[in-house]
Amino acid sequence: DVKVTQSSRYLVKRTGEKVFLECVQDMDHENMFWYRQDPGLGLRLIYFSYDVKMKEKGDIPEGYSVSREKKERFSLILESASTNQTSMYLCASSPAPYNEQFFGPGTRLTVL
Amino acid sequence: SQQGEEDPQALSIQEGENATMNCSYKTSINNLQWYRQNSGRGLVHLILIRSNEREKHSGRLRVTLDTSKKSSSLLITASRAADTASYFCATRVEAGSYQLTFGKGTKLSVIP
Incomplete structure (x- = not known):
């Protein structure tokens, strides 16, 4: 079974802190994705990566950056966390663009 | 803007009944996928239907796709309490898109 893991289930940070969310997949997938999920807004794509060191902006990249140094790992970085970044963050991976996506359990981030 | 819109927003049924959820979208698609999310967890892929397919089955799930009406439906037969979850449709807009x-x-609630 494909396994996508995220570094934390719950995280509480202060405004202005730098925050790292880590995602690891164990199935050698080329494509990885970061979404945030908010009530009433559904899932919105922040960034995705289709290869090591490659990244593309999604719908809401402002305030975020990403890093993909190894195929299995995709990191989401909040350079200076703000309260409006309080959300559920979901990582996903996919073997090919047209295929299903496999999701991690999510990280619920609270920025105080 | 939202590509896929599910209807209804919430549905409550008795165990054993069938549940039908609908998804409408706006532009031409390559494929349409349905996912389930248990409360506070990541999404799980249920079924993928390609634009040239009209119907697909997987266990108690039946998905239909009507590209002329730009709509899809997900039917869960003989529902169980464990089917209580949120269900999302996801569309891949064009052939070259990763997104x-x-x-x-x-949000489906199945009452025992």
Whole structure:
């Protein structure tokens, strides 16, 4: 079974802190994705990566950056966390663009 | 703007009944996927239907796709309490796109 893991289930940070969310997949997938999920807004794509060191902006990249140094790992970085970044963050991976996506359990981030 | 819109937003049924959820979208698609999300967890892929397919089955799930009406439906037969979850449709807009666009979901409650 494909396994996508995220570094934390719950995280509480202060405004202005730098925050790292880590995602690891164990199935050698080329494509990885970061979404945030908010009530009433559904899932919105922040960034995705289709290869090591490659990244593309999604719908809401402002305030975020990403890093993909190894195929299995995709990191989401909040350079200076703000309260409006309080959300559920979901990582996903996919073997090919047209295929299903496999999701991690999510990280619920609270920025105080 | 949202590509996929699920309807209804919430649905409550008795165990054993069938549940039908609908998804409408705006532009031509390559494929449409349905996902389930248990409360506070990641999404799980249920079924993928390609634009040239009209119907697909998986266990108690039946998905239909009507590209002329730009709509899809997900039918869960003989529902169980464990089917209680939110259900999302996701569309891949064009052949070259890596991006899936998710709707806001239908929250299904199955009452034992």
